[in-house]
Amino acid sequence: MARPKEFDPERALAKAMNLFWRLGYENTSLEALMREMGIARQSLYDTFGDKRALYLKAMGHYRDQTNSQMQKMLNEIPSVRDGFARLLYGLAAETREQHERGCLLLSANLQRDAKDAVVRDFLRDNQARVEAIFRQALARAQKQEELPPNDPAALARFFVVTIQGMRAMARLKSDRKALEQVARVALGVFNSSA
Amino acid sequence: MARPKEFDPERALAKAMNLFWRLGYENTSLEALMREMGIARQSLYDTFGDKRALYLKAMGHYRDQTNSQMQKMLNEIPSVRDGFARLLYGLAAETREQHERGCLLLSANLQRDAKDAVVRDFLRDNQARVEAIFRQALARAQKQEELPPNDPAALARFFVVTIQGMRAMARLKSDRKALEQVARVALGVFNSSA
DNA sequence: GTGGTTCCAGACTATACAGTCCAGAATCGG
DNA sequence: CCGATTCTGGACTGTATAGTCTGGAACCAC
Numbered sequence: 400m401a402r403p404k405e406f407d408p409e410r411a412l413a414k415a416m417n418l419f420w421r422l423g424y425e426n427t428s429l430e431a432l433m434r435e436m437g438i439a440r441q442s443l444y445d446t447f448g449d450k451r452a453l454y455l456k457a458m459g460h461y462r463d464q465t466n467s468q469m470q471k472m473l474n475e476i477p478s479v480r481d482g483f484a485r486l487l488y489g490l491a492a493e494t495r496e497q498h499e500r501g502c503l504l505l506s507a508n509l510q511r512d513a514k515d516a517v518v519r520d521f522l523r524d525n526q527a528r529v530e531a532i533f534r535q536a537l538a539r540a541q542k543q544e545e546l547p548p549n550d551p552a553a554l555a556r557f558f559v560v561t562i563q564g565m566r567a568m569a570r571l572k573s574d575r576k577a578l579e580q581v582a583r584v585a586l587g588v589f590n591s592s593a
Numbered sequence: 594m595a596r597p598k599e600f601d602p603e604r605a606l607a608k609a610m611n612l613f614w615r616l617g618y619e620n621t622s623l624e625a626l627m628r629e630m631g632i633a634r635q636s637l638y639d640t641f642g643d644k645r646a647l648y649l650k651a652m653g654h655y656r657d658q659t660n661s662q663m664q665k666m667l668n669e670i671p672s673v674r675d676g677f678a679r680l681l682y683g684l685a686a687e688t689r690e691q692h693e694r695g696c697l698l699l700s701a702n703l704q705r706d707a708k709d710a711v712v713r714d715f716l717r718d719n720q721a722r723v724e725a726i727f728r729q730a731l732a733r734a735q736k737q738e739e740l741p742p743n744d745p746a747a748l749a750r751f752f753v754v755t756i757q758g759m760r761a762m763a764r765l766k767s768d769r770k771a772l773e774q775v776a777r778v779a780l781g782v783f784n785s786s787a
Numbered sequence: 788g789t790g791g792t793t794c795c796a797g798a799c800t801a802t803a804c805a806g807t808c809c810a811g812a813a814t815c816g817g
Numbered sequence: 818c819c820g821a822t823t824c825t826g827g828a829c830t831g832t833a834t835a836g837t838c839t840g841g842a843a844c845c846a847c
Binding site: 445 | 827
């Protein structure tokens with residue numbers, strides 16, 4: 400019928416996600432998005448809607464990517480404790496750039512207007528998903544007797560909180576050793592019953 | 594010599610702090626600041642400098658207030674474990690408005706431009722101060738044999754991270770029970786050696 | 788009073804930026 | 818070739834907002 404799209408919307412979205420990730424919503428201008436995505440203004444509006452819609456799509460992309468990766472790792476690894484250790488020590492070992500960039504969704508949570516129900520609900524849903532992934536893994540740990548029979552839901556929440564706190568700390572100062580100290584303490588829950 | 598200031602700069606600063614606290618830097622307009630502080634544009638600029646300078650003063654005010662309060666509580670309470678329990682369960686028990694407002698400095702960290710060295714250094718310094726307060730308390734706990742002889746610096750960092758993570762979680766969803774579950778797990782470090 | 792200072796209210800400027808519109812070239816199917 | 822669609826690039830609009838400036842009233846010390 401007509402000229403087909405010349406760019407790959409998937410790749411363009413990934414580019415936009417990376418920019419939002421580094422700069423946050425407010426500090427990412429359309430100019431910068433156009434440059435980074437390699438497309439013109441109109442193509443952007445035609446394909447993704449306005450800036451906010453693009454942002455929400457980027458959040459979805461981020462969520463799917465990171466969650467499926469985490470889930471896969473936690474499912475495949477024999478020892479659940481090793482899985483969480485990998486999560487936490489892996490975070491600690493990221494580069495300075497990665498630490499500064501932080502977590503797109505944590506940033507979204509603290510940058511959003513308190514009354515923004517759309518973003519809020521998205522993030523709540525995501526938190527529930529991550530908790531579910533963790534809960535499932537922790538339940539397996541208990542079956543394997545890696546973990547005393549504590550409440551897996553509480554532990555799952557604890558790890559979500561720990562990771563978010565570590566992300567905040569890493570963003571402020573990329574200090575691997577400090578982060579590893581925290582990881583070590585947090586992983587102590589696998590040794591003790593609460 | 595002249596007409597004296599009619600408003601109390603201290604009170605005006607506290608008002609500004611509260612507004613920044615609720616809305617964040619970007620979403621707080623000068624209009625709103627003038628209204629909330631009860632002073633005119635020029636008085637604001639004459640007394641506090643520009644918006645950013647006011648923001649930095651508000652951050653300082655916040656830091657002094659919260660840190661001295663924490664320090665006092667941790668010094669006075671007999672059991673250090675009870676002190677941290679009070680911190681964490683107190684956070685969990687805050688109102689929905691307080692949870693939404695969160696922590697001014699955590700928000701500042703995640704809202705700031707990555708290249709903003711002034712805010713970054715301020716926040717790093719503050720983190721060091723809070724860690725020092727916690728470290729001191731935890732060292733006392735070990736002396737009192739409330740705590741196995743782990744590294745107090747690591748534990749201090751762990752609690753800083755936990756509180757920040759809980760703040761992020763609370764901002765997203767004001768769920769007291771969920772927060773208490775996390776607090777309970779975190780306080781488990783007082784029972785086990787890592 | 789007088790002079791110096793602070794107050795308020797509001798006008799004004801400058802800037803940044805999201806979103807729309809337009810012109811013209813490029814690319815397809817038929 | 819032709820019509821439809823997408824592309825680029827740039828112009829344009831509208832809006833929000835930080836910061837400056839002005840005029841005039843209120844207040845104080847001397």
